[in-house]
Amino acid sequence: MPFESLELREDISISKVVTIHYFEYMSDFSFPGESHDFWEFLCVDKGEVDIIAGDKPHTLKRGQIAFHKPNEFHSLKANGRIAPNLVVISFECSAPAMQYFEGLITDISETARYLMAQIIYEAKHCIATPLDDPYTTHMERCTEAAFGSEQLIKLYLEQLLIHLVREQLKGGGSAPAVVKSIKQKNDAIIYKRITAYLEEHIREHLTIEEICRANLIGRSQLQKLFREQQQCGVIEYFSRLKIDLAKQLIRENHHNFTQISDYLGYTSIHYFSRQFKKLSGMTPSEYASSIKLLAERP
Incomplete structure (x- = not known):
């Protein structure tokens, strides 16, 4: 046949x-x-x-x-x-x-x-x-x-x-199967817990050891999890969170760069500016100018 x-x-x-x-x-x-x-x-x-x-x-x-x-x-x-x-x-x-x-x-x-x-x-x-x-x-x-x-x-x-x-x-009697996430359920729970922890401590300076201790996870498992989820290590991810919040604070225009640097726990405005440029490709001043320029276009 x-x-x-x-x-x-x-x-x-x-x-x-x-x-x-x-x-x-x-x-x-x-x-x-x-x-x-x-x-x-x-x-x-x-x-x-x-x-x-x-x-x-x-x-x-x-x-x-x-x-x-x-x-x-x-x-x-x-x-x-x-x-x-x-x-x-x-x-x-x-x-x-x-x-x-x-x-x-x-x-x-x-x-x-x-x-x-x-x-x-x-x-x-x-x-x-x-x-x-x-x-x-x-x-x-x-x-x-x-x-x-x-x-x-x-x-x-x-x-x-x-x-x-x-x-x-899904509210019907014969709800079809929901699309499954590529993450395993257990990994998803752990990942969500750790990212919530990082957001709660975004104003602090955290080390890998402190993150592991607070979340009861081994160093290698932690790094592997973030490599799979974010294609980077947990400290780089934490730095991105800080810079994302810095961008938001810049756009809200209520604080100067020194105040934002202090708020996010950076040891100096110079270190804050270097990390901002490393992760966003521009300095805080350049970012503020670019956002204002886009907003003012006709």
């Missing part, structure tokens, strides 16, 4: 992405609004923002996502207190299943957060256009993109949407 192939059904298929953004906005940023003939979603990674979808106002907090259907007017503004970090992705998709996303505002799971992080990661390796420019209307490809990056963006985005649909359907 001859073999017969099975043509795989695609409930959600995306072939065109319009924009991929990761924004670090000032606390007083305001976007007057727009509408366009493709889908867009906004997810709050840090802080909170006020949005208008159609004619309805909403406040989105960390870990929440909002979808705007084609031709729906939408605007956003920061609340004047907290400098928000946002993921914004727009794309074309005409699948009937997209009805699930009309007017959708919901909390996201760790799986969804991971998939969005992977999209941003791949975009950095294949898109030459800065991901933090809110005025981008056309993305340029990198001349030497990592192999398969664009395809992975498509796959991760489709997987994200499928996961969100399944989450919406």
Whole structure:
């Protein structure tokens, strides 16, 4: 009996992405609004923002996502207190299943957060256009993109949407299986506990030994866990957290660089500036100027 192939059904298929953004906005940023003939979603990674979808106002907090259907007017503004970090992705998709996303505002799971992080990661390796420019209307490809990056963006985005649909359907009697995280359950629990510990002690100077002792984990296991999750060691990850918070404080514009350095537990403003440049590619002054320049563009 001859073999017969099975043509795989695609409930959600995306072939065109319009924009991929990761924004670090000032606390007083305001976007007057727009509408366009493709889908867009906004997810709050840090802080909170006020949005208008159609004619309805909403406040989105960390870990929440909002979808705007084609031709729906939408605007956003920061609340004047907290400098928000946002993921914004727009794309074309005409699948009937997209009805699930009309007017959708919901909390996201760790799986969804991971998939969005992977999209941003791949975009950095294949898109030459800065991901933090809110005025981008056309993305340029990198001349030497990592192999398969664009395809992975498509796959991760489709997987994200499928996961969100399944989450919406879970309340039914025959809920489909949720997309599994690539992390083992035990590792995920340990990782979450340690990252929470690092965030709680972000103003301190921590050593690997102190982190291990406080979280009852061996040094090699700790380093292996962060290599798998963040592609770096735990101390580098902790330094990134500090610099991310420093960026937020700079954007909120309530403290000078010396005060921020002291607040984050750096021994000197010079060491703070060196680490800031090492991890962000620019000095604190250059970062502040670049953020203001983007915000002031017409």
